[in-house]
Amino acid sequence: xxxxxxxxxxxxEPAVRKAGPPAPPRGETRAAKSPAGRRAxxxxxxxxxxxxxxxxxxxxxLVKNGIxxxxxxxxxxxxxxxxxxxxVDNYKEILSGSDFWHVVARSVVFTAANVVLIMLGGTLxxxxxxRLGKKMRLLLLVGIVxxxxxxxxxxxxxxxxxxxxRFGVVNWVLDKAGWHSMADYNWFGSQFSTFFVxxxxxxxxxxxxxxxxxxxxxxxxxxxxxxxxxxxGAGAWKSxxxxxxxxxxxxxxxxTFLEVIWVFKSFAQIFALNEGGPDHLTETLPIYAYVxxxxxxxxGMGAAISFLTILVLLAITSxxxxxxxxxxxxxx
Amino acid sequence: xxRSAFGRIWPNATAVxxxxxxxxxxxxxxxxxxxxxxxxxxxxxxxxPYHATLDHFKKAVHADHFWTLVAxxxxxxVSSVLLxxxxxxxxxxxxxxxxxxxxxxxxxxxxxxxxxxxxVMIIAIYMLVRDNDMLDSLVPLTVFxxxxxxxxxxxxxxxxxxxxxxxxxxSAMVDGCTRxxxxxxxxxxxxxxxxxxxxxxxxxxAWNEFPLVxxxxxxxxxxxxxxxxxxxxxxxxxxxxxxxxxxSLFALPILILFIxxxxxxxxxLTDGAVKG
Numbered sequence: 001x002x003x004x005x006x007x008x009x010x011x012x013e014p015a016v017r018k019a020g021p022p023a024p025p026r027g028e029t030r031a032a033k034s035p036a037g038r039r040a041x042x043x044x045x046x047x048x049x050x051x052x053x054x055x056x057x058x059x060x061x062l063v064k065n066g067i068x069x070x071x072x073x074x075x076x077x078x079x080x081x082x083x084x085x086x087x088v089d090n091y092k093e094i095l096s097g098s099d100f101w102h103v104v105a106r107s108v109v110f111t112a113a114n115v116v117l118i119m120l121g122g123t124l125x126x127x128x129x130x131r132l133g134k135k136m137r138l139l140l141l142v143g144i145v146x147x148x149x150x151x152x153x154x155x156x157x158x159x160x161x162x163x164x165x166r167f168g169v170v171n172w173v174l175d176k177a178g179w180h181s182m183a184d185y186n187w188f189g190s191q192f193s194t195f196f197v198x199x200x201x202x203x204x205x206x207x208x209x210x211x212x213x214x215x216x217x218x219x220x221x222x223x224x225x226x227x228x229x230x231x232x233g234a235g236a237w238k239s240x241x242x243x244x245x246x247x248x249x250x251x252x253x254x255x256t257f258l259e260v261i262w263v264f265k266s267f268a269q270i271f272a273l274n275e276g277g278p279d280h281l282t283e284t285l286p287i288y289a290y291v292x293x294x295x296x297x298x299x300g301m302g303a304a305i306s307f308l309t310i311l312v313l314l315a316i317t318s319x320x321x322x323x324x325x326x327x328x329x330x331x332x
Numbered sequence: 333x334x335r336s337a338f339g340r341i342w343p344n345a346t347a348v349x350x351x352x353x354x355x356x357x358x359x360x361x362x363x364x365x366x367x368x369x370x371x372x373x374x375x376x377x378x379x380x381p382y383h384a385t386l387d388h389f390k391k392a393v394h395a396d397h398f399w400t401l402v403a404x405x406x407x408x409x410v411s412s413v414l415l416x417x418x419x420x421x422x423x424x425x426x427x428x429x430x431x432x433x434x435x436x437x438x439x440x441x442x443x444x445x446x447x448x449x450x451x452v453m454i455i456a457i458y459m460l461v462r463d464n465d466m467l468d469s470l471v472p473l474t475v476f477x478x479x480x481x482x483x484x485x486x487x488x489x490x491x492x493x494x495x496x497x498x499x500x501x502x503s504a505m506v507d508g509c510t511r512x513x514x515x516x517x518x519x520x521x522x523x524x525x526x527x528x529x530x531x532x533x534x535x536x537x538a539w540n541e542f543p544l545v546x547x548x549x550x551x552x553x554x555x556x557x558x559x560x561x562x563x564x565x566x567x568x569x570x571x572x573x574x575x576x577x578x579x580s581l582f583a584l585p586i587l588i589l590f591i592x593x594x595x596x597x598x599x600x601l602t603d604g605a606v607k608g
Binding site: 040042043044046047049050051053054057058060061062064065068125128131132133136137139140142143144145146147148149150151152153154155156157158159160161162164166167169172204207208261265266267268271272285286289290293294299302303306309310313317324325 | 343344346347348350351352354355357358360361364372373374375376377419420422423425426427430432435438440441442443445447448449450451452453454455456457458459460475476478479482483486536539540542543546547557558561562564565570572575576578579580582583586587590591
């Protein structure tokens with residue numbers, strides 16, 4: 001790689017940047033010899049490793065996932081290295097059963113609940129950060145950065161301990177607060193309470209990202225806008241809705257979109273806390289695909305569920321995805 | 333603008349409450365790890381490790397395979413971060429400084445790749461790795477972790493490269509440097525904070541990764557810390573002291589790195605550019 005760039009001489013250099021898209025080299029051998037051809041090839045050579053990695057390590061698994069989803073691949077076929085095609089049977093079985101649709105609905109509600117809480121909490125804390133004095137802001141920043149930096153699996157073990165049935169702090173606090181039936185409550189015994197712990201965990205870890213970035217965004221709002229608003233007789237609320245909010249809107253869209261993706265595909269939190277239990281009741285789509293595909297060793301079925309999961313994710317994010325892509329194309 | 337006493341107090345009060353709420357789980361992890369078992373298993377919680385002990389840490393460290401797992405985690409994390417940084421540096425330079433056909437398409441590709449749902453691709457990856465007889469090996473983990481962080485690394489570094497004034501590079505070339513020398517001598521030092529900030533993200537991702545190692549490496553000798561930690565509680569029964577000590581040991585490098593690198597990453601770039 002270095003050889004290619006090294007050969008580029010000083011005088012001709014700016015031409016590469018300013019002269020629009022150069023014609024792609026026609027004859028590779030001749031192009032490599034002439035300086036102009038070498039310059040034209042340089043960006044592609046620089047990008048080659050990244051492209052190769054993306055194709056082999058991301059593109060290939062995606063294609064492989066599609067191929068597997070049309071196969072009957074159970075332990076027998078796996079061990080004997082058999083390839084048994086079964087057309088769209090996997091999809092038929094999945095889509096006609098009620099399990100899959102329950103999991104889809106559960107995943108959507110789960111994602112929505114998390115994202116609403118994260119965005120509300122993150123925005124409020126971000127605005128609070130903007131309003132605090134220097135010392136208090138630093139204190140709160142240190143607090144949320146610690147929560148943010150906490151590794152997921154370490155956090156899940158800590159939450160298991162916080163919500164432990166015996167000697168867990170949460171049950172102790174609830175008991176002391178007068179809710180005595182919670183003294184020995186088993187949080188991982190029911191669907192709703194398990195989801196409650198998972199949601200507290202995810203929201204706790206995700207709010208810092210939103211809050212810190214939102215706070216950073218507020219610092220870029222020009223002061224003049226607020227002065228103009230107050231000259232026009234705007235109160236605190238009015239200047240918030242007419243200055244702060246419009247300024248933060250694109251940022252809020254972007255963060256919501258990212259959080260939807262992150263929450264929807266969250267795996268470690270749910271799996272490490274309770275493995276999708278009790279009784280498969282907290283399985284969201286990624287966990288469902290894993291349990292069916294790997295746990296029950298129906299790899300073809302698992303691949304089909306994975307494929308459908310990606311489709312659901314695309315459907316949920318399509319509106320925003322289209323908007324971003326269009327915007328990027330315009331800007332680049 | 334004058335605010336009422338109430339208006340001045342409530343933000344600070346809320347900040348303190350929030351601080352406690354966010355920090356408590358982290359605090360409780362460390363506090364529990366240092367408390368003797370008698371202070372952990374009590375009807376009323378002991379809020380501070382008055383009788384601090386290292387017993388739980390000893391137990392965690394002396395657990396079977398602990399040091400193998402630490403080595404595995406360190407090897408996989410460091411090599412995947414370095415791998416993705418090197419690949420990304422080339423790509424970022426091309427995307428930031430050169431105009432060529434297909435540039436937009438590539439940037440969009442990396443943006444999409446950044447959102448790849450790895451968690452639901454593990455079955456296909458398992459099959460690919462198995463077909464190549466690479467199960468129970470650190471190599472697939474390393475390359476896939478590198479790929480997981482590659483798109484964001486490219487996009488972030490592209491921003492850092494673009495932020496280095498072109499004039500610095502050009503004046504170096506006027507002084508007789510080739511473009512490659514200009515890159516090594518002028519741009520690269522200015523990129524150091526950018527590289528640090530980007531590697532922070534890579535470190536966190538690779539150090540924490542769980543689903544892929546869960547499915548690929550069944551041999552305990554080839555596993556990494558997150559997988560071990562997720563099973564620690566089951567393996568040790570309800571020994572919360574040891575579990576929290578293990579969690580603390582696992583979380584500490586990231587917490588330190590985060591605090592250390594974040595400050596460096598922010599201050600470095602502006603200093604360098606002005607002085608340069």
